[in-house]
Each structure stands twice: as C-alpha cells, then as structure tokens.
Amino acid sequence: MSKLEALGKLLSADVLIVGGGIAGLSAAITVKEKKPDLDVLIVEKATTGWSGKADRGGGILAFITPADTPEEFIRYHVHNIGCFLEDQELLREYAHTCNTVLDRLDAWGVKLNKEKDGRWKYVKNPGANLPWGLAGVDLDMCRRLLKRARRLGTRFQDKVTIVDLLKEGERVVGAVGFSIEDGGCYLVRAKATILANGSQNYRVLPMWGAGRGDGIAAAYRAGAQMRNAEFGSFVNMVHAKSREVVFGAEDHMVGARGEDISAKIRPLPQSDICAMSAVGWYQENLDGNGPVRVKTKENLLQIGSEVLFASDLVWDRPNANAFWSRLWEKAKAVEAQDDADMPEIIPGFIGELSPVKVDHDMATTVPGLFAVGDVSYSGSAWTGAVPSPPGRMRGSGLMNAVWSACKGGSSAALYAARLDALPEADHAQASMLKQRMFAPLTRKKGASALDLIRDIQDAITPVRYSNFKSKQRMQEALGLVLKVKDKLAELMAADPHDLARCNEAASMALCAEMFYRAALARTESRGWFVREDYPAVDNANWLKWIILQDKEGEMDISTEDIPIGRYPIKP
Numbered sequence: 001m002s003k004l005e006a007l008g009k010l011l012s013a014d015v016l017i018v019g020g021g022i023a024g025l026s027a028a029i030t031v032k033e034k035k036p037d038l039d040v041l042i043v044e045k046a047t048t049g050w051s052g053k054a055d056r057g058g059g060i061l062a063f064i065t066p067a068d069t070p071e072e073f074i075r076y077h078v079h080n081i082g083c084f085l086e087d088q089e090l091l092r093e094y095a096h097t098c099n100t101v102l103d104r105l106d107a108w109g110v111k112l113n114k115e116k117d118g119r120w121k122y123v124k125n126p127g128a129n130l131p132w133g134l135a136g137v138d139l140d141m142c143r144r145l146l147k148r149a150r151r152l153g154t155r156f157q158d159k160v161t162i163v164d165l166l167k168e169g170e171r172v173v174g175a176v177g178f179s180i181e182d183g184g185c186y187l188v189r190a191k192a193t194i195l196a197n198g199s200q201n202y203r204v205l206p207m208w209g210a211g212r213g214d215g216i217a218a219a220y221r222a223g224a225q226m227r228n229a230e231f232g233s234f235v236n237m238v239h240a241k242s243r244e245v246v247f248g249a250e251d252h253m254v255g256a257r258g259e260d261i262s263a264k265i266r267p268l269p270q271s272d273i274c275a276m277s278a279v280g281w282y283q284e285n286l287d288g289n290g291p292v293r294v295k296t297k298e299n300l301l302q303i304g305s306e307v308l309f310a311s312d313l314v315w316d317r318p319n320a321n322a323f324w325s326r327l328w329e330k331a332k333a334v335e336a337q338d339d340a341d342m343p344e345i346i347p348g349f350i351g352e353l354s355p356v357k358v359d360h361d362m363a364t365t366v367p368g369l370f371a372v373g374d375v376s377y378s379g380s381a382w383t384g385a386v387p388s389p390p391g392r393m394r395g396s397g398l399m400n401a402v403w404s405a406c407k408g409g410s411s412a413a414l415y416a417a418r419l420d421a422l423p424e425a426d427h428a429q430a431s432m433l434k435q436r437m438f439a440p441l442t443r444k445k446g447a448s449a450l451d452l453i454r455d456i457q458d459a460i461t462p463v464r465y466s467n468f469k470s471k472q473r474m475q476e477a478l479g480l481v482l483k484v485k486d487k488l489a490e491l492m493a494a495d496p497h498d499l500a501r502c503n504e505a506a507s508m509a510l511c512a513e514m515f516y517r518a519a520l521a522r523t524e525s526r527g528w529f530v531r532e533d534y535p536a537v538d539n540a541n542w543l544k545w546i547i548l549q550d551k552e553g554e555m556d557i558s559t560e561d562i563p564i565g566r567y568p569i570k571p
C-alpha cells in the first residue's frame with residue numbers, strides 16, 4: 001500500500017476535472033474527443049449534471065450574428081466594456097471563434113433554436129445597437145452534456161468537495177477533499193488537473209449560490225497567480241421585497257423627490273448595467289432622496305426579458321419557460337405589497353470574483369493546473385475592466401464556460417498525453433493538507449462557519465465598500481475581513497456539511513482579501529472600478545494588471561504592464 005493510500009480513499013485519473021457544471025462537462029467531453037484513451041474523472045461536490053449555475057440561468061448565449069463582425073465586436077468591447085484592460089489577443093481569438101460554441105453544443109445534443117433555413121435563431125438587445133445577438137438554449141443543457149460525457153467514458157465522483165491541490169515540487173499532481181456524505185478523505189492523483197468550480201459570489205443571492213470560490217482559494221494556496229481581482233463586485237438592481245432582478249431598472253430610477261436619477265448617472269446607450277447604477281443609488285440615499293424606485297411602465301427591458309426568459313414567443317424552451325414562470329409568479333406574490341408601477345429597488349450584490357490567471361491555453365501559472373469557466377474568467381483577461389461574468393455582456397457566461405473549456409480541455413489532454421506515468425504526490429504535503437482540512441471537526445468549541453460567512457458578507461456587500469470605493473472605506477472593510485481571517489483557526493464543525501461550510505468560509509475570506517488588496521492598489525477609476533478618491537482614468541500609470549500571489553503566507557501584490565504597444569487598439 002502506498003503511503004498516500006493510508007491517508008484516505010485514493011483515486012486516480014489522467015485528467016482530473018474539479019466541478020461538474022457546464023465548464024467541467026464541456027472540458028471532459030473535449031478531452032475525450034481529443035484523446036479517447038485518456039482516463040477522465042469529474043469530482044463534483046453536489047451532483048454532476050444538476051449542479052452549477054447554467055441550469056438556473058437565463059439560457060442566453062451572446063454570439064456574433066451574421067449582421068455583426070468580429071472586428072466591430074472587438075472595437076466596441078475595448079472602448080466600451082473592458083476599457084483597454086483586455087488581453088486584446090485573447091479577445092480577438094474569442095471574437096473569431098466563440099460562435100463554434102453553438103455548433104459544439106448542438107453536436108453534443110444540447111437544444112438550441114434554429115430558423116427554418118438552419119441558421120441560429122437570435123434577437124438583438126432591445127434599444128441598443130450592440131455588435132452581437134442573443135441565442136437561446138434550454139435549461140436542461142447540463143443533463144445533455146452529462147449524457148454525452150458519460151457515453152464517451154468520463155467517470156464521475158459526486159458528493160466530494162475538493163479543498164486543496166496535491167503537489168510534487170512546483171507541479172500540481174491532483175487534489176484532496178472529503179465526502180460531504182460520510183466525511184471520508186479523498187485523494188486524487190492526476191497527470192493534469194482542470195479547475196472548473198466557478199467564481200466567488202459570497203452566498204448572498206441564492207440563484208448565485210454555486211459560486212463559493214473554493215477553486216480560487218485552492219489555486220492561490222497552491223501558488224497560482226491571480227489577476228483582475230479588483231473587479232469582483234458585480235451588482236444587479238433587485239426588487240427590494242422579492243430580491244428578484246429587475247433588468248433595465250438602472251435606466252429608469254427615480255428618487256423620492258421624483259427626479260430622474262438614471263439621467264444623472266448613466267448616459268445611454270450602454271451594453272448592460274454599470275457600476276454607476278449602484279453608486280448613484282447610494283448617493284441618492286445619502287442625500288436623503290431614497291428610497292429609489294423604478295418606473296415599471298417605461299422599463300421595456302424587463303418586459304422584454306420576461307418574454308425572452310419565460311415564454312415561447314421567441315424560443316421554444318419548455319424547461320426555461322417553466323422555471324422562470326414559476327420564479328416570477330412567486331416573486332410577484334411577494335411584490336404585491338409594493339407599488340407595482342413604482343417598486344422600490346436596491347442593489348443586489350453578486351460579486352463574481354473570477355481571478356485565476358490563465359494564459360491562452362487556459363494553463364495557470366502552476367504547471368499541471370488548468371482553469372476554465374467562471375473560475376478564471378477575469379483572470380484570463382479577455383474581458384478587461386469588468387466583473388465577469390457577465391462582464392457587461394449578458395450571455396457571455398455560458399459562452400466563455402464552453403469556449404474556455406474546449407481550449408483548456410485540449411491543452412490538458414495534450415499535457416497529460418505527454419506524461420508516461422502518474423506523477424507521485426508529496427506525502428508530507430498531502431498529510432498536512434488532510435490535517436488542516438479536518439481540523440474544524442476536532443474542535444469542541446469555536447467559531448461557526450455561518451457566523452463568519454455573515455461577517456464577510458457585511459464587509460463585501462455594502463456599496464460604500466466594494467462599489468463606491470475609497471482608501472479609507474476599503475481599509476475599514478479589509479480590516480473586517482482580516483478579523484474573520486484571524487478567526488478561521490477557531491472554526492468548528494459538527495458534521496461533513498458543516499465542514500464544507502468551514503472550507504467555504506475560508507475561501508470567502510481569502511477572496512474578499514484578494515478583492516480589497518487589489519482594489520486598494522489600483523489608484524484610478526476605470527470601467528466597473530469606481531473610486532471616489534481617484535475618479536479619473538489614468539492611462540499614464542494604470543494600463544496594468546494587478547497580480548496577487550501567495551509568497552510564504554503573505555499576499556504579494558505586483559503589476560504587469562499591458563503590452564498596449566503591441567495591441568492594435570490604443571487609448
């Protein structure tokens with residue numbers, strides 16, 4: 001028996017994929033299509049095919065329609081969305097190849113809607129002349145991908161949460177986690193490991209509950225670099241009573257004195273909600289002009305969204321119709337207590353921190369480790385100065401998940417195929433990781449994970465901290481996060497579910513720290529990033545990416561110049 005086996009249940013695979021959402025399943029299918037002989041294992045903490053965000057999303061895919069061109073899209077993106085912080089080379093590749101996602105999904109058995117002549121059925125964003133269109137996919141997509149992945153021979157291990165990455169020297173050689181059912185320790189040895197376990201949403205809005213940042217934290221602890229962490233503060237405007245998203249509310253906001261707030265803060269047209277919506281909401285409340293309400297009858301985007309999401313007038317999507325109709329009926333019952341024509345809205349914090357840095361092959365900065373989908377969306381840098389998804393482009397989350405998974409799946413397949421044997425894992429490191437992972441179960445008293453998660457939410461959700469930023473307020477918020485960090489060593493768990501919460505609390509504290517440290521470093525405002533004390537764009541000093549990395553237990557902050565001289569589009 002090898003020493004590793006003595007630590008827990010030992011699994012192995014040529015390619016280990018952490019996370020069985022749309023990105024993990026797409027990566028598995030890609031690996032098997034590219035190298036059928038490779039042994040692929042998905043480890044998922046919930047149930048593969050039913051977990052993740054894709055099946056509870058809008059099912060909207062943003063693509064370059066026959067009426068658009070990739071070049072128009074790139075120009076629009078750099079000037080209006082990413083604000084020159086994009087990796088323009090990767091953005092160009094995305095623009096020229098993202099439409100293959102629709103073909104692949106179709107070939108893999110996912111239901112998309114076509115015109116009679118075989119072209120993809122799409123609509124354009126109402127009221128804005130944007131160089132992309134929206135196609136619709138039904139919400140059973142992950143079940144269909146699961147079927148495809150299974151048929152190709154992918155193996156699955158559900159109900160196991162991965163906490164850390166196994167290493168041999170500098171290389172990642174698998175992962176370690178535990179069963180959330182019986183608490184058993186699981187170790188997986190692998191030639192290549194793909195993280196596909198989503199972004200950080202801090203467990204605030206339930207629809208975004210899958211995003212708890214475990215993969216971000218594991219990659220960081222394994223020494224991987226992070227990029228663009230300062231953009232992880234996405235908000236939607238939501239109904240104050242039901243907390244349901246009110247699409248387009250940002251363009252029809254009125255204060256208590258009846259003034260048009262949107263006209264002050266948001267010149268039209270815009271591709272999507274921007275950070276100024278929450279900032280404007282905050283300032284009006286500070287000036288005694290709250291609560292802020294939305295003029296429902298003028299908000300054609302919400303009316304259009306209800307048609308798109310929950311009817312068959314545009315696309316034939318029975319699962320999406322049923323899901324969204326039920327959701328909105330429930331919300332309407334709660335909203336009945338409010339003025340239907342002028343309901344109160346508040347910012348609903350979503351976060352979307354996705355900073356694992358990857359290159360054009362979706363390889364992280366640690367050998368053997370790849371990252372695809374939401375976990376590395378901002379870290380890939382094709383989206384620039386926005387929290388992503390949706391990166392001010394609704395419909396890019398699913399597209400990026402599949403697109404990056406195909407790239408990362410291919411790269412990981414080639415990487416694994418080059419290795420003859422499974423690499424050994426460092427036993428001492430594995431043993432230390434196991435001990436750290438189970439430590440909360442050994443404590444008889446201490447801190448509760450849910451209490452610490454609430455404390456992190458208090459430090460990250462207020463607009464004055466994470467959206468309308470200032471040095472003093474961010475230092476205050478970081479102080480709150482660091483207090484939580486100090487208490488992590490006291491975390492106590494009664495059972496495996498509680499232990500999973502402890503790991504999530506640790507991931508959330510680390511992600512919040514990354515966000516504030518990176519945000520304090522960027523002394524300018526750009527795109528989604530708004531600072532009260534540095535309100536202007538500073539192209540002279542800040543055409544840079546902020547890089548975070550663990551250096552002997554400290555969060556090291558450095559910058560990387562954007563090679564703007566090499567890029568075709570310059571400020």
Ligand SMILES: Cc1cc2nc3c(=O)[nH]c(=O)nc-3n(C[C@H](O)[C@H](O)[C@H](O)COP(=O)(O)OP(=O)(O)OC[C@H]3O[C@@H](n4cnc5c(N)ncnc54)[C@H](O)[C@@H]3O)c2cc1C
Binds near residue numbers: 051058059060199
């Ligand atoms: C309400 C909502 C609406 C949306 N609408 C749209 C839309 O219309 N169009 C669009 O393009 N995008 C949309 N999105 C975004 C889109 O759904 C995501 O970008 C996409 O699903 C991300 O896929 P992923 O596989 O990378 O991550 P996820 O879907 O988050 O999947 C990650 C998986 O990893 C698992 N996991 C997490 N941690 C661990 C761990 N430690 N160990 C093992 N497994 C783990 C999770 O359980 C999950 O199954 C929406 C999202 C939401 C929440």
